[in-house]
Amino acid sequence: MENFIFHNPVKILFGKNQIVQISQEVPKDKRVMIVYGGGSIIKTGVLQRVKDALENDVVFEFGGVEVNPHYETLMRAVDIVKSENIDFLLAVGGGSVIDGTKFIAAASKYQGDPWDIIKSYGSVVQEALPIGCVLTLAATGSEMNSVAVVTRTETKDKLFFDSKHIMPKFSVLEPEITFTLPKNQTANGVVDAFIHILEQYITYPANAKIQDRFAESLLNTLTEDGPKAIVNPDDYEARSNIMWCATMALNGMLSTGVPVDWATHMIGQEITGLYGLDHAQTLAIVMPALWTVCKADKSAKLAQYAASVWNIPAEDESVMADRAIECTIKFFETMGLKTHLSDYGLGEEIIPVVVEKLKEHGHINIGEKQKITAEVATEILKLAL
Template identity: 55%
Template sequence: MKNFDFRNPTHILFGKGRIADLKDQVPADAKVLVIYGGGSAERTGVLAQVREALAGRTIVEFGGIEPNPRFATALKAVEMIGKEDITFLLAVGGGSVIDATKFIAAAALYDGDPWEILTTHGAVVKGAMPFGSVLTLPATASEMNAGSVITNAEKGAKLPFMSAHCYPAFSVLDPEVTYTLPPRQIANGVADAFVHIIEQYLTYPAAAQVQDGFAETLLRTLIDLGPKALETPKDYDIRANLMWTATLALNGLIGAGVPQDWASHMIGHEITALNDTDHARTLAVVLPSLMNDQRGPKREKLLQYAANVWDIRTGSDDERIDAAIEATRGFFESMGIKTRLGDYDVAASGIDHIVAALKDHGMTALGEHGAITPDDARRILEAAQ
């Protein structure tokens, strides 16, 4: 196991009716900017619960955060913070809204060009405004980590950043607010969480038995409960377990002291930047192809994954690896997520664009060994057609 530091300062308030507890988390004298996405937060009554919980405080609302949060939209919120003398931010939504809020919190205190926050992957961030979140879509674990991904449509770029200043002070997780989510969003959330775990687990052995065992349990939970969540959308226990699994998938715990990959994410980001395909669906396209392409370097962990996650224990090594990859693809398909580039209208010219974008954004040494080049990414994408 590698040396590591682990610290997660986010206070989680989990369970039914916890939105009411916002009154005890947001400072009484705060002027709050409530940040949300489209109309679903209003239609489902989540915003009404937030307003009720924050009665007596001064609240300003900023809606319109996109599913792949836009740089330009976030800057409008930063401008509003200055005009309204905002002192606290509250994200109400899924990972995209929380990601945008992290960027807004950092950009509001940054003296330079806010684009530098993304091009330096957060290295220039020296502080951020305080903020919390009310999670409505379990998927990204942005509610309990310090990372964010922002899309600049004008530049055709989707870039991640991370800063220790960008942990939410608190996050409210009420599984009941997920009951009304469309099946597509539930499926995307399960796939996103699944690949988050894989990126931290499916690398090479690091003698990290606790992290591996934890990751395998989370993966099996998603495989078991993902389809059930689509069949019985108002089963509280299923939704509660999915919500907590998605949070644990990327709150830093299973990634402590182990090598990590993230190539599927970096390649997937460029697909989204190209044609706005749902982030989770880009991962479902890239991951099976990458697993097959990198079966040599990942051999030991692929065999462990086959045995401990899918209970595939017979056949030759290559047969077991093949079966595990097909099981992974089959899982995504069972959730209604297509796993081929052609399903998302990405042709050969699109692959050329994606590979060029990887080079432009410095994504030239990806994977746990830093050995996946843009040429390797081309091969992975061509195999995913």
């Protein structure tokens, strides 16, 4: 196991009727902006519940944050924050809303060009407004980490930034809120969380038994309860396990002391930025192809994954790796996600465009061994056709 430092200060309020606890977490007499997405929280009554909990604060609203939040939209929110002297942000939504709120928090305090925050991957961020979250979609884990992803539609750039200053102060996780999600959003969330775990697990052995077994327990839970939530959306226990899995998948615990990959995300986010596919869709396309191309470096962990998650009997390591890839593809498709670019009407013509974006963003020599060059990325995308 490698050396590591782990610190996560986010307070989690999990379970039924936790929104009322916001009144204890947001300081009284604050000027609070609630940030949300398309308005489903209005129909479900979540927005009103949040506002009721903020009865001792001055409340503003900013809706319309997109899936893959747009820089241009977020900058309108920054203008309001500055003009209205907002001093606390409350994200009510899924990962995109939370990511967008994190950017608003940082950009509202930054004196230079806000795009510098993205270009520097967060290194220029020295302060940010405090943030709280009410999670409505279990997927990204953004409610308990320091990372945000923003898309600039003008240039079709989808990039992340990371800063300790944008860690939420608290996050409310009420599984019942997710009962009303459309099936495709539930499926995307499960697959997104599943792949977050795999990016930190399917690398090479580091004798990190705790991290490995923790990852395997999360993966097993998602394979068990993901399909249950699709069949029975009101299954509270399944929704609870999925929500906590998604949070634990990306709060830093799995990546402590181990090598991590993230190449699937680097390639997938370029496809989303350029062609608008859902984040989880691109990950489900890229990961099996990447594993196949990079199997020699990943075969030991793929075999371990085959045995521990898919109950594949011990045999030749290479054969077990192949079986693991097959089982993963089947799981994605069981959840309703396709695993080829052609399933979404995309062909070979996109490959040089995606690879050029990877080069533009410096995402070459990626992966746990920095072996995925532009040429290897091309090979992966060809296999993903």
